[in-house]
Amino acid sequence: MATDNQHVRYVLLAEFDIDKGASLKYQYPNETGTDEHVLSELMLPDGAHLRAEDWTIFCLNQTIPDLDKEQDIVANNNSKNNKDGEEKPLLYVLNLVRTKHDATARRGAHVKAMAICTRHQFLHIYKPVLLLAMEKYFENPCAEVLESLYKAVNSMDLSRMPNFSWHERQILRTSDDKSMFEEMFMEDPDKVISPTSTTGSDSMRWGGGGGASGSGEDCEDDESSRLRRGTFIDLASGREVLPSLGKDRRFFETKIEYEGIKLPIRVPLTVNDEEVGDFSLINLIRTFSPPAPQPGSPNPHHPHLDSAGPYTHPIMLLLNALLTQKRIIFLGYGHPSGEVANYVLAACALGSGCGTVLRGFTERAFPYTNLTSVDDLLKCPGFIAGVTNPTYEEHTAWWDVLCNIDTGKITVSKDIELTCPGGIHHSPYPFSSSIDSGNNNMSSNNNNNNNNNSSSSSSGSGSGADGNQQQQQQPFASLSSLGRSSTVNSLSNRVDDKAKERDVDAEFMNDVMAAVQGHYGEAHVRAKFQEYVGRFVRLAAVYEEEVYHQTKIVWPHDAEADPTGLLGRGFVFPDGMSRQKELAVYANRIEGWRQTISYRYYQKGFAWWIQNSTLSNVDVYRQVSKLKTLRNIPENEVIAILEALLQNIISDRAMIEFLSFLPQYQGGLSPLGLCLFHSSATVRRYTVELFSRLARNPTGHKFIQGMSRYQKITYERLVHEVA
Known part of the structure; x- marks a missing residue:
């Protein structure tokens, strides 16, 4: 995004005419290619005349997803760089509707709407300049106002904005440390360095085009300027270090100059692909x-x-x-x-x-x-x-x-069908044989929820009967109901009463509501749903292996990297009963998700992930989950985990990828920090070696400092002992 100077593609102006109705008056710099009547209706929503001002968001160039076509979504972690050829890019439209009452007007008011079309998901940053432009247009209704707005927004300088990788973005969005990745914002690494840098260049990462310009104005930021801002001396290196000045590095600060007015703009740097605007x-x-x-x-x-x-x-x-x-x-x-x-x-x-x-x-x-x-x-x-x-x-x-x-009510339609989303009917095995084999594989351990058991087994049996009668017409319904009824019924007969008392989804929502009522921030609540959906897709991989004996969404197992099989792959369950319960509870939803667009995207995206990962030889999520959830892990397994991490976490890129699996709101390095207290001297030594390696990276250093005081003191003591 930092190299694309055309932030806004189009500026539009629509107005309501009592004779013509909603009409699109201007499109600048050229036509969008969308039907003008459709655009004007979207820009002037129902009831817009009843309020002085309203904001609307809609999309342009949307296409009907076609799952039968092989879509190139490689490297689609940044969808803005995708499809620059013949297909028009998906544009987000920020629209301002303004009603000004005027006794001389035929309807007693003028209703106009101005919109900007951009590829940026953080389109809410354009609200201030759009307000000014709308006011300007009411004063002087002409196309020059749109031209001036277009030039102003596209002159916004993002050339020095860091271009974070996916892993860096995840670290930044889950961190409360406003100075995280501070080194990526510095403009002169020879004068100002990170306290944890060991080499002048290796630990510095830059965004596209983020270097110093070398102009005379930059040279004015000399010794006196830096002393005025405040400095300190790093005792380890004896070199001068510039503090973060209290800036929140989750945002990039720039400006838009419109009609002589300089508007400060804060561009969010932690936005993911599916996050558009400033919703809550x-x-x-x-x-x-x-x-x-x-x-x-x-x-x-x-x-x-x-x-x-x-x-x-x-x-x-x-x-x-x-x-x-x-x-x-x-x-x-x-x-x-x-x-x-x-x-x-x-x-x-x-x-x-x-x-x-x-x-x-x-x-x-x-x-x-x-x-x-x-x-x-x-x-x-x-x-x-x-x-x-x-x-x-x-x-x-x-x-x-x-x-x-x-x-505040959510209603399910009485006309809802059990047909497959998108019209895809796919089952790699005959229904009965695939589900029965899945039941046999899953029957070694069992657990379930009482509510799910009673409702799903009774309705599942009925659905199964309907599915048998309509198997040719609704194969997905048959698969879903048959799979759910046979799988759940076989499992529910073997669960104990204590296990039935637990409802995973109810516990999750209680946790979410406690966070909301406790006034936790938006980032904290989003992180909870991020974790839940991530957990869901990993459970889906286990389900596919159990029922269909194959899956494309699980981390590959490298026999050479894990000859003993101690590391393993896939989701970690506390015990066998939890495994059985989770699979039974999520079976219907997994079957439904497997027929969706997002599932196809995830399959291809996961393959790209594995191909480009620096840690493809070890399932980091699984190893971290073991340390978080399992009790009494054998010593040889803990040693195998630490050895695998030490063998693979060598470069700065590998360190960043590893740290992205340890969000700071969940304790960061705390699960690994427990290994500092292990009874085995080998485990303690390996842990110290791993932490010392991470400490040489600026981001890793902040994670080390984020550990509990007790763990940090123990780590420092063990470092001296090893030395």
């Missing part, structure tokens, strides 16, 4: 969470949605609908269209694990749409749309799940 996930949760004494409203049973029975928490029902690609509508009758759009964007982040785990949601999102676009909407599989027209609520065949912002 906390607001979504609060709106659709019932009061504590009330369990929520019952909905028609659907194996993909009601994971905890008829009173599944509404947010979990919404998350399940997103994962299994249901058609979702957010209805906000009488609400500003911008408010409705933010709920849609929050839902996209919810289902994708905040863009960290899955993708393919924003390309099916319609943050704001109206009745004129309903035909195009219904062509899109698994759309996520925001509307303000109550007519949508009456047409239950148009949607599968409706979220009413006014009432």
Whole structure:
């Protein structure tokens, strides 16, 4: 993004005429290629004249996803660099609607809308300049105002903005340390270095085009300037170091100069692909969470949605609908269209694990749409749309799940079907043989939940019967219901009463609600859903291996790197009963997810991940999970874990990738820090060696400093002992 100077592709102006209705007056610098009537209707939403101002977000150049086509999503961790050829890029549109009352006007007011079309997901940074441009247009309604705005926003300088890798971005977004990656913002490594640097260049990483310009103005930042800002001396090297000056390095500070006014801009650097705008996930949760004494409203049973029975928490029902690609509508009758759009964007982040785990949601999102676009909407599989027209609520065949912002109620359509999302019917094995073999493989350990057992087994049996009768017409329904009923029923007969008392999803939502009510920040709440969705896809890999005996979404096992088999691969369960319970609880949702667009994207993205990973020989997530969840790990297994990490974590890039699996809000290096107290001298020595290696990296040094005081003191003592 730092090398693309064309931040905004188009600037649009629409206005309402009492004779013509909504009309598009200007498109600058050229036409977008989208139907003008559609654009004007989107820019002037229903009820816009009832409020002085409204913000709307919608998308241009959306295409209907086609899973039968092999799509090139290699390196799609940065989707902005994708498809620069013949296909038009997906553009996000930030639209401002302004109503100014005027007694001389025919309707007593002038209603105009101005929009900018950009590829940047952080389009909310353009709100201040769009406000100024709109005011300017009301004073002087001409195309020159749009031209001036276009030139101003595209003159914004992002050349020195760091170009973070995916792993660096994950570290930054889960860290409370505002100075994380400070070294990537420095402009002269010869004068100002990181306290943990050992070489002048190896530990410095730069964004594209981020070097110093070498102009005379830069040279004015000399000795006196740095002394005025404040410096300190690093006692280890004796060299002068510039402090972070209190800047939050999760943002890049720049400016837009419009009509002589310099507007300060803070560009967020931790935005993932599926995060668009400045939505609030906390607001979504609060709106659709019932009061504590009330369990929520019952909905028609659907194996993909009601994971905890008829009173599944509404947010979990919404998350399940997103994962299994249901058609979702957010209805906000009488609400500003911008408010409705933010709920849609929050839902996209919810289902994708905040863009960290899955993708393919924003390309099916319609943050704001109206009745004129309903035909195009219904062509899109698994759309996520925001509307303000109550007519949508009456047409239950148009949607599968409706979220009413006014009432805070989530409703499942009575017309919802069990057909496969996207129309794909895929099963690598005959239903009975595949599921039976899966049952035999999974029957060694068992666990389940009482609510899931009673509701799923009874409804699952009925669904299974229907599926047998309609096997040719609805193969997906047959697979889902048969798989769920036979798998769950075989497992539920072997669970003990203590295990039945636990509901994984209910525990998760209790944890989320406690964080929301405890006024935790937006980043903390997003991290919880990121972890949940990541856990879901790893469980799906285990499920596929059990039921289908093959999977493309699990870390490959290297027999040469792990000759003893102690490291293993895949998800870590505390015990066999937990494994059986988890697979039974998630079976329906996994089957639903396996038929979606996001699943196909994840398969291909995972293959690219493995190909480009510096730690492809070791499943880091599994090893860290062992240290977090398992008790009494054998000494030889702990040694094998540390040896594997020491053999693979050598370069700075490998260190960053490794640290991205240890988010600081979960304790950072604490799981490994426990090895400092191990009874084995070999384990302690290996841990000290690993930590010492990490400490030579600026980011690793901050992780070391983030450990608990007790662990840091122990580490320092062991370093001296080893020395």
